[in-house]
Amino acid sequence: MESALEEIEFLALSPNRVEVLTLLAEEPRTRRELAELTDASQPTLGRILGDFTERTWVVREGSDYVATATGQLVAAGFEDLLDVLDTEATLRGVVRWLPTEALDFDLRRLSSATVTTPSQVRPNAPVKRALDLLGEAEDVHIFSYAFNEQSLDVIHDRTAEGAQTFRGVFAASAIDALADDSQLRARLLELLETETVEIRITDEAVPLAATVADDTVHLFLRDDNGLLQASLDVTDEAVHGWATERFERYWDDATPLDPDDL
Known part of the structure; x- marks a missing residue:
């Protein structure tokens, strides 16, 4: 030694x-x-x-x-x-929130990841990073335990313009939270009427909030209390393959969202 x-x-x-x-x-x-x-x-x-x-x-x-x-x-x-x-240096500040049990790929693939954390002047920076990616992507897949208002608005506007195709698999609780608000429910119903949009719901536990926006994979990182602490995104092919495979698995087992159920 x-x-x-x-x-x-x-x-x-x-x-x-x-x-x-x-x-x-x-x-x-x-x-x-x-x-x-x-x-x-x-x-x-x-x-x-x-x-x-x-x-x-x-x-x-x-x-x-x-x-x-x-x-x-x-x-x-x-x-x-x-x-x-290099990977350790990239992940050092966020490793405590990294859902490593769900990331079944070589973590060295994250060495070039962009890590976004909140700051005093930009407390919403991780969400802003996700919205920027959604606002530019032509093809978006999401599997997530949550669906926030800002993402819903961006996806609604992009798909209504014919600039984006969207498929999403969400935990049933995420859709229920939107349906409880009359304005968000109306927005979601409009989204479901768009030809390039498909949404499914699952009762399966979804441990990640992951977005595949064209060639980029974006992950929200939350602490044990569910508070958003950071996000990371990467264009690595292996990570993209992992996210696409994981999405398709959730998709195949999920149920199409019926507007009448909202």
Whole structure:
């Protein structure tokens, strides 16, 4: 373990070492090519290549430096470690609210996520982020335990304009909450009359409020008391595939919302 940590430290203390090893793991390169692709000076490159050769991470073949099998292994492993740490940095402030039991994909897929949290000047920032995505998307799928007034308004207006198709699966309690308000019930009935809109309800527990807006997946993050604490959105293909599959599963098991039931 100690020697492994020493090798990690050896790489981590020099961004140039990481960059050179990564470049050589991609393909053989000459010393001149490495100099052109990095900010390393010739003396620095000489030391790095010497250290890598000593560790048998690279060998020289003519004018090229080539990563060995173990050099490629180290490069891949260090890249994985960087991905993990990038993801941790992204999620550090919101991990306590992340519904990890429902997110059955590699969390490293969230390393590029946009995290939105409330602030004193923007207390509604997570909801505003969701509304912005809804206001731009042409195709929207939602599965959620809630359906708020602002989202209903944006979806109503976008679909009425013919600018959006919408399918939603909501917990029965979410629709009941809208139906209890006469104005929102009327708005929902208008929405159901739109040709590009389909809504279904489910009695199954829906642990997430997830929106698939074109290529973007958006999640609301709430605490144990149901209070909205943050949101995150990501365009990763694997996350999009997960959200689409989860939506279709809820959709297949749900019941079409009948206007007469409102």
